[in-house]
Amino acid sequence: MKTMLTGIQSTGTPHLGNILGVIIPSIKITNKLKNASFLFIADLHALIQQKILKLETIKNNTYQITAAWLAFGLNTKKNILYRQSDVSEVTELAWYFNCFFPYKRLTLAHSFKNEKKNNYKKINVGLFTYPILMAADILLYNAEIIPVGKDQLQHIEITRNIANRFNKKIGKKLFLLPKAFMKKDTMSITGIDGKKMSKSKKNWINIFTSDEILKKQIMSIHTDNKSYYEKKNPYNDSIMSLYKLIAPIDRVENMKKKYLQGKYGYLEAKKALYEEIIKKFYVERKKFFSFIENKSLLDRILFLGAKKAKDIANKRLQYIRKSLKLI
Ligand code: TRP
Numbered sequence: 001m002k003t004m005l006t007g008i009q010s011t012g013t014p015h016l017g018n019i020l021g022v023i024i025p026s027i028k029i030t031n032k033l034k035n036a037s038f039l040f041i042a043d044l045h046a047l048i049q050q051k052i053l054k055l056e057t058i059k060n061n062t063y064q065i066t067a068a069w070l071a072f073g074l075n076t077k078k079n080i081l082y083r084q085s086d087v088s089e090v091t092e093l094a095w096y097f098n099c100f101f102p103y104k105r106l107t108l109a110h111s112f113k114n115e116k117k118n119n120y121k122k123i124n125v126g127l128f129t130y131p132i133l134m135a136a137d138i139l140l141y142n143a144e145i146i147p148v149g150k151d152q153l154q155h156i157e158i159t160r161n162i163a164n165r166f167n168k169k170i171g172k173k174l175f176l177l178p179k180a181f182m183k184k185d186t187m188s189i190t191g192i193d194g195k196k197m198s199k200s201k202k203n204w205i206n207i208f209t210s211d212e213i214l215k216k217q218i219m220s221i222h223t224d225n226k227s228y229y230e231k232k233n234p235y236n237d238s239i240m241s242l243y244k245l246i247a248p249i250d251r252v253e254n255m256k257k258k259y260l261q262g263k264y265g266y267l268e269a270k271k272a273l274y275e276e277i278i279k280k281f282y283v284e285r286k287k288f289f290s291f292i293e294n295k296s297l298l299d300r301i302l303f304l305g306a307k308k309a310k311d312i313a314n315k316r317l318q319y320i321r322k323s324l325k326l327i
Helices: 016-032 043-049 055-071 089-098 110-122 125-139 150-170 211-219 238-246 249-261 266-280 282-292 295-323
Strands: 005-009 038-042 080-083 145-147 179-181
Touching: 005 016, 005 043, 005 125, 005 145, 016 055, 016 145, 038 043, 038 055, 043 055, 043 125, 055 080, 055 282, 055 295, 080 295, 089 125, 089 150, 089 295, 110 125, 110 150, 125 150, 150 179, 211 266, 238 249, 238 266, 249 266, 266 282, 282 295
Parallel strands: 005 038, 038 080, 145 179
Antiparallel strands: none
């Protein structure tokens, strides 16, 4: 039986991309698996952004992500929901991996290469070793199913590579090779600017906010400047691509028809998308707001999650230390 693991960085409130791409599909998988899945809030990864992120927001975002998982119905009795920094064992494993992975290869990671191009002077060592910590997140629990967005594929590749190198050196199959789990339609969700929705681009749709702000976000989705009367292209349009993921198929077909016929403005399409989002996530939004008001409950859930994760991590680490002949 395989184990599933995924993490969301606490750099912001979970947005629609996180929800459709990671939270919903992951919960579906956890319900199918017999054994516990690992879901964690990657606050150590978030810390890499300390230059642009207010430190006090990381903890707050941790609560937001925890509440989001719970609002979507994650069963925390069966599964393990925890804060990355609560299981410090992962940083020890990351160190071992540092010693096994060639520096030169790490310089090829997109996360580093892209930043290096834009602002070389601002890069910290944490950003450089980001994929190593991610490999430790996964391999510490020998997870094999990793639901992630498309931008994380290379990190999973690096993780497999590290596992292979380690296994070879040790001479046994200490680490299993993980695979990314992605669904074609949700591996990259369109943001309000037409590019992939991401926290760093600030182009997200956040459902865990007031109706008013949610509406404002949707109203600011970029479109071309075709008038109300003109025929529109439903195949290359941000509103449509989001609507398809939220609305039932008959309403999607209906909107497609209206696009092709004309006499249907983007404003109306945006309103329809807004209504659909409000309807679809009615229960989850309500639950989210009640969880977020109950920090002591969230603390308790995270505490119990950390305890379970730490227990497993400790045993694994002990075995890894022995395999490395450190003890
Ligand atoms: N890097 C991931 C992201 O930004 C978050 C993450 C950290 C993660 N560690 C992980 C995802 C381990 C899956 C598995 O989306």
